[in-house]
Amino acid sequence: MELGFLSPLFDRPGPWASVYFDTTTAPGDAASRQQAHAHAACARLRRQGADQGTCRAVYDVLAAAGRPPQPPGRAVFAAHGEVVLAPPLATPPPGGGPHACWEALPHTGPLLELLERHPVALAARVHPAGADLELHGPLGIRDAGRVRDSEAVADALSRCFSAYGAELLVLAGDVPARRALHAQLPARLRNRTVQAARGSRRPLADEVARARNGHSRERTSTAMARFVAGRVPTDDGRVWATENVHSLADAAREHRIGSLLIRPDGANVHREVWVGEDPDQMAVDRTGTEHLGGPPATARADDALLRAAAVTGAEVVCVRPGELAPDAPAGLPAGGLGALLRWPYGGTREGGGRDGGRREPAARQ
Template structure:
């Protein structure tokens, strides 16, 4: 996950209000229920010590979602009476929750926003194709292509002229498949889609797939159900979920391999809070790996005003010359350091749940930029 969108959260000091709300329910009672949620979240923040202005800003922002049709949820991060960032979520949170702390509680975003593969769904027939861009946040038109329209249908006779006509039909199909493949390639380049899902008859899907560039092979999947089937949405979501799982498994495998010392006796990955804190101070984290349920995720660390001012014990910050220090969750402090140094982050939950693979000890690990 690219963390660059979180930069605004670290341009100002805390404390911060962090709120996650579920917007997946849509009934006649939803506006009233969301008003009650807004009031409850503001009250919860106040009970944790949040200032009145920030509680009011959060309540007003949540009240504005009363009629929202967002399919999953929203996160809000506020301080000093202002909502600084409010990203929509790609997955629904496990209940509404609010936090008041020195740092924004961004760790849940790795699962709730995190890996949201964008895919182009190509609805293919013999005449051309229509492209649709899909993500967890919705869908939209991504263009279309129309090929030759004549001749398109074979005949059943064996007459020479009819065989000649059938050859023209075959040439039309092949021409249209090439046109669709070219247009789909351009569409992927323009949208930077993570996946291409082909929908249509077997022969038509195969003809287009065979003409796509080899570099796109790993991105292509075929939906077994057609555009008129209610199961198509399930096909697409299954492809997207599989992509997320494979990506998590690949990174976890890379982490486990790098954890072992190389020929020089140094490892390319670390785990455990003390080692991660040291790597963060030295700007060596390349990708942070997190299992939200790991015991180290909510372990206490100490932070200063700057992202690289992080320590296991408060006295360490004093030695480093930091006069002001605050207690923070380890996951949130490490994410702040990752944002500041341009590192990525990934929730490994899909990989560990699907295969039972071992994750980082304590739930926190990192691939390093150098050993």
């Protein structure tokens, strides 16, 4: 999962109101139920010390959250009287919600399980005269435009792919036309392209769903395979993965985290850590807070690490047992938190010294 969409949460100080809200209602009581839940969420925020302006901003969003069309749930993040982000959820929060907290950092950890977990896919129904585009993502299937010039389709797909943050391209429709189109795509798109077997609406939706699901599983399995291998020191002592909370905090400070792995049921996920104002300021205990600058605050470990990952461009992988290879070790990462590192711990730098080398190790045989 790429976390660029969370960036607005980390370029301003807290404290933050974080609310997870169930937007599913029976038609007859939609408005009254949403208003009651909105009142309940804001009452909880006020009891935790939230200011009136922030509570009002949250209420206004939540009270309107049940108006169709709506996803099954919504998260709301607000600070200093302003709702900064309100992403849709693919799954309503457990227990029906609302879940509300007022803390130093946005409580982003639940997003890993509640957001649409499969990658956004751009689908193109190709025909000799052009293509019709669809976006398959958290809000279902959306029209992404039409191209009525076959020579312009490849450029249009490239632009849309980047603009929508897609990770997968699915080509359907006229077979000769889409083969010609595939050859015109830039290499970065060809490597992320799946050819659909059929082109009608229902089969295409099913095929895109399967492609997205397969992409998620492959990404998780690949990350876990690299993590398992990276925990074992190389011949020169380099370690490319870590799962100790202390070393994860060090890696966050040093911007070493390349991929953050979170197993939501792990014991360390909700462990309390100390944070400063900057995303790379993190300490596991009070004795390590002297480098945090201003007065430190407490936060959940997953929230602190997600903030660091988002700001440094790290990928986040939610480890779900059902998406792992059958031979994958159970219970990893230990404690629920781990990372693949951009450069390793240990080993010897070229030219001398320890804990260096930023080059990826050669593939193990």
